[in-house]
Amino acid sequence: MDYPLWDIAIGGSMLMALVAVTHVIVSHFAIGGGLVIAVTETLAVRRGDHEMRELARRSSFMLILVSTVFGAISGVGIWVVAGLISPSAITALIRNYVWGWAIEWVFFIVEIVAALVYFATWDKVSKRVHVMIGWIYFIAAYLSLVIINGIVTFMLTPGKWLETGAFWDGFFNPTYWPSLVLRTGITLIMATAFMLLPATRATVEARPRLARYLGLWLVAGALISYGGYRWWEAALPETVQALFMGTSPALTALAGTRSFLMWAVAATLALAVVFLLLLPKTARVPVAILVMLAGFSFFGGYERLREGTRKPFLIHDFMFSNGIRVDEISKLNEKGVLSKARWAAHQAGDDTIDQGRAVFRAQCASCHTLEGYQGINALLPDDPDMIMGVLFALWEQGEAYTSLEPGQPVDKAALDYPYMPPFVGTEDELAALAEYLGEVSGSGTAVAMREEQ
Amino acid sequence: MGENLVAAVDPTPIPGPAWLFHVLLVFTFILHAIFMNLTLGGTLIAAFAQMVSGGRSEDPRAVLARRLMGINTYGISLAITTGIAPLLFVQVLYQQYFYSATILIAWVWLFFLVLLMVGYYAVYVYKYKSVPAGRGGAGWLGFAALMFLLIAMVHVAVNLIHSQPDKWAAIAANPWSILGDAAYFPRLVHFVLAALGFTALVAVWWAVRQASVGKDVELNTAIARHAWRWALWTTVIQVADGFLLLFVLPKNVLLGVMQGGLATLGPLTVSILLAIGLLMMMAKVSNPVEKAGAVNGTLGAMILTIAVMSITRHQVRELYLEPFSSQYTIATAPQWGNFILFALLLVAGLATVGYMVRQVLGNRATGDEAA
Numbered sequence: 001m002d003y004p005l006w007d008i009a010i011g012g013s014m015l016m017a018l019v020a021v022t023h024v025i026v027s028h029f030a031i032g033g034g035l036v037i038a039v040t041e042t043l044a045v046r047r048g049d050h051e052m053r054e055l056a057r058r059s060s061f062m063l064i065l066v067s068t069v070f071g072a073i074s075g076v077g078i079w080v081v082a083g084l085i086s087p088s089a090i091t092a093l094i095r096n097y098v099w100g101w102a103i104e105w106v107f108f109i110v111e112i113v114a115a116l117v118y119f120a121t122w123d124k125v126s127k128r129v130h131v132m133i134g135w136i137y138f139i140a141a142y143l144s145l146v147i148i149n150g151i152v153t154f155m156l157t158p159g160k161w162l163e164t165g166a167f168w169d170g171f172f173n174p175t176y177w178p179s180l181v182l183r184t185g186i187t188l189i190m191a192t193a194f195m196l197l198p199a200t201r202a203t204v205e206a207r208p209r210l211a212r213y214l215g216l217w218l219v220a221g222a223l224i225s226y227g228g229y230r231w232w233e234a235a236l237p238e239t240v241q242a243l244f245m246g247t248s249p250a251l252t253a254l255a256g257t258r259s260f261l262m263w264a265v266a267a268t269l270a271l272a273v274v275f276l277l278l279l280p281k282t283a284r285v286p287v288a289i290l291v292m293l294a295g296f297s298f299f300g301g302y303e304r305l306r307e308g309t310r311k312p313f314l315i316h317d318f319m320f321s322n323g324i325r326v327d328e329i330s331k332l333n334e335k336g337v338l339s340k341a342r343w344a345a346h347q348a349g350d351d352t353i354d355q356g357r358a359v360f361r362a363q364c365a366s367c368h369t370l371e372g373y374q375g376i377n378a379l380l381p382d383d384p385d386m387i388m389g390v391l392f393a394l395w396e397q398g399e400a401y402t403s404l405e406p407g408q409p410v411d412k413a414a415l416d417y418p419y420m421p422p423f424v425g426t427e428d429e430l431a432a433l434a435e436y437l438g439e440v441s442g443s444g445t446a447v448a449m450r451e452e453q
Numbered sequence: 454m455g456e457n458l459v460a461a462v463d464p465t466p467i468p469g470p471a472w473l474f475h476v477l478l479v480f481t482f483i484l485h486a487i488f489m490n491l492t493l494g495g496t497l498i499a500a501f502a503q504m505v506s507g508g509r510s511e512d513p514r515a516v517l518a519r520r521l522m523g524i525n526t527y528g529i530s531l532a533i534t535t536g537i538a539p540l541l542f543v544q545v546l547y548q549q550y551f552y553s554a555t556i557l558i559a560w561v562w563l564f565f566l567v568l569l570m571v572g573y574y575a576v577y578v579y580k581y582k583s584v585p586a587g588r589g590g591a592g593w594l595g596f597a598a599l600m601f602l603l604i605a606m607v608h609v610a611v612n613l614i615h616s617q618p619d620k621w622a623a624i625a626a627n628p629w630s631i632l633g634d635a636a637y638f639p640r641l642v643h644f645v646l647a648a649l650g651f652t653a654l655v656a657v658w659w660a661v662r663q664a665s666v667g668k669d670v671e672l673n674t675a676i677a678r679h680a681w682r683w684a685l686w687t688t689v690i691q692v693a694d695g696f697l698l699l700f701v702l703p704k705n706v707l708l709g710v711m712q713g714g715l716a717t718l719g720p721l722t723v724s725i726l727l728a729i730g731l732l733m734m735m736a737k738v739s740n741p742v743e744k745a746g747a748v749n750g751t752l753g754a755m756i757l758t759i760a761v762m763s764i765t766r767h768q769v770r771e772l773y774l775e776p777f778s779s780q781y782t783i784a785t786a787p788q789w790g791n792f793i794l795f796a797l798l799l800v801a802g803l804a805t806v807g808y809m810v811r812q813v814l815g816n817r818a819t820g821d822e823a824a
Binding site for chain 2: 008065068069070072074075083087088090095098099101102106107108110112120123124125128133140343347
């Protein structure tokens with residue numbers, strides 16, 4: 001919030017979701033594909049199986065085209081978008097985990113070089129060496145997951161880091177291992193989903209055999225993913241579980257996402273068993289597309305759920321999605337949020353509406369647009385008193401955070417607006433925001449109405 | 454200095470002393486610059502060479518284009534991969550400047566990823582469609598070159614914006630105003646010429662190596678002569694542009710360079726001497742194939758020039774930002790254990806890369822294994 005403000009119609013969070021989900025699909029394929037391709041070539045060489053080797057070769061071309069281009073660039077894209085929409089959060093993350101990212105970069109170098117060498121040396125080096133390079137690729141790719149998984153899970157469950165600030169306390173946080181198992185399963189699903197396409201180009205005789213072979217990987221991926229997912233759920237703090245689990249979840253939309261991803265993983269498993277193991281002759285392009293849809297739905301659903309359970313935080317119990325830190329609430333309530341938001345204040349005029357707009361841009365614009373994604377206009381109540389009431393409730397919600405001991409999680413299910421960061425600022429700023437929102441919604445303002453009375 | 458729009462320094466300490474991140478930033482930028490130069494320079498030269506070859510696939514210039522782009526499908530990947538580290542370290546040291554600059558031209562900054570992706574895929578189309586089909590592919594190359602040139606423009610803009618916070622209010626009002634910065638075009642030209650000169654020398658070096666083992670001597674001689682001319686003339690213009698770039702620097706920055714003693718004048722003097730030395734070496738040689746030693750020396754000197762200029766570039770940024778950065782100190786809380794782990798893994802990673810290359814070179818497929 002201390003940075004210039006980027007007004008984007010689709011919303012920063014939607015843009016991040018688009019870039020991140022497409023990236024993780026490809027990056028998980030890059031990892032799982034590495035394993036399946038390495039195993040496939042190893043078996044093909046041992047058995048003298050030409051068709052299996054061709055499957056590995058074709059898949060490696062796909063790996064190069066999809067992973068080293070789209071995957072690498074979209075990975076940079078996540079950083080680019082994060083820097084544009086959440087510079088404060090990415091700063092906090094980088095300052096804590098720069099060595100983690102630097103280590104991941106080392107694995108990434110090895111991974112990319114191995115991928116390029118592997119692809120460029122088909123039939124140009126001995127099979128033994130070629131297989132070995134395939135395995136080096138997979139090991140480097142998997143190690144990059146081992147690292148990035150620590151940073152991603154830290155954002156949801158920072159664990160003891162909140163008390164100690166220690167790198168490894170945050171890295172090996174409560175959801176680290178479940179998430180690693182879950183993502184390992186997902187890498188296999190993604191690998192199979194992509195590799196089914198080159199498998200359809202095999203000879204008619206070989207196709208069922210390759211389909212059955214990939215079906216076994218898909219079954220393994222679906223089962224490991226499901227087990228990892230349930231472990232991940234169990235490792236979440238009870239206050240987070242209460243949001244989307246149990247008989248009366250606090251957030252029904254999030255509970256719906258949970259059901260959706262459960263169905264998606266079940267569908268993935270069913271497709272693997274029916275079309276790849278029992279009826280492998282049917283494993284043509286339509287089946288490959290169905291597997292992709294089911295696998296992507298499961299993965300996308302999980303990512304949506306993970307992001308949803310993290311709200312209203314960027315780093316749980318530490319920094320809200322608008323870049324305000326939990327430990328800043330009291331200070332900003334006293335000094336005003338515009339004392340921190342230099343750009344919003346710089347671009348604002350002096351009257352109340354302008355000040356309200358500045359407060360909106362500083363605190364709300366990271367999630368809400370005016371008319372587009374999460375458009376505030378459509379969400380505002382008609383009654384200006386209700387706008388004021390919501391803002392007051394959000395202001396008071398700040399106490400739920402300031403009263404916590406370090407490391408103590410907030411009970412989100414007990415909040416009126418568990419998805420929303422508290423309103424932070426002075427009474428004047430709150431009134432200005434209410435006035436601005438009243439103007440935006442066209443419902444007049446609570447302050448003006450009171451004055452009329 | 455006008456209104457200070459620089460974000461407050463994040464209270465979280467950085468996990469190592471600042472000097473370490475400065476060293477890592479410069480070191481990894483040099484690595485990135487090598488592959489980035491190959492990407493930009495290689496694609497520009499290849500596009501031009503393909504165009505003037507008249508579509509004759511055996512023309513030395515068309516062969517040069519194929520060679521350069523044969524490397525580039527890998528070189529671009531490595532340019533992206535090596536670019537990640539300086540992007541990481543710049544965010545450690547300059548986050549309040551860097552993020553603000555990128556947000557001020559957010560769409561343009563985001564768009565560079567699209568340019569990179571379509572440029573990269575255009576290179577693949579050239580390599581896997583145009584070349585096997587015997588078609589020229591100058592269009593695809595020209596398109597890719599344009600994309601990479603636009604990316605250079607975006608990066609020069611971000612660099613100049615992030616180092617001049619006193620211009621942010623004006624840039625927020627009109628982002629295109631950065632194109633009017635006195636240093637913008639000299640700086641852009643400086644980077645493009647470096648890319649062309651370096652890539653041309655790599656092409657010469659390769660052709661000379663091929664010719665020295667008796668492979669297509671006539672063809673390689675022609676390629677070496679052609680690329681040598683690229684290297685010579687881009688370096689001539691580069692020396693002039695380098696001085697222009699120096700004198701369009703803001704006064705306080707120029708004075709900072711001149712009064713910085715050995716720390717700033719040392720690298721600057723070395724790079725100027727290297728550039729002039731490069732010119733003299735190149736002017737003396739008319740047929741590079743006959744002067745393999747001079748070619749090796751010239752390429753080595755060019756790499757050294759890029760490395761030293763990267764240090765000067767970093768120092769100039771520090772001088773630009775000095776009025777702002779002198780107002781605060783960054784807290785540090787070194788994580789030495791993690792740094793040592795990173796350093797060890799970096800050594801192990803590079804050793805693994807070396808091992809792979811050795812294995813590939815020493816285990817060529819024979820008999821049934823060869824395609």
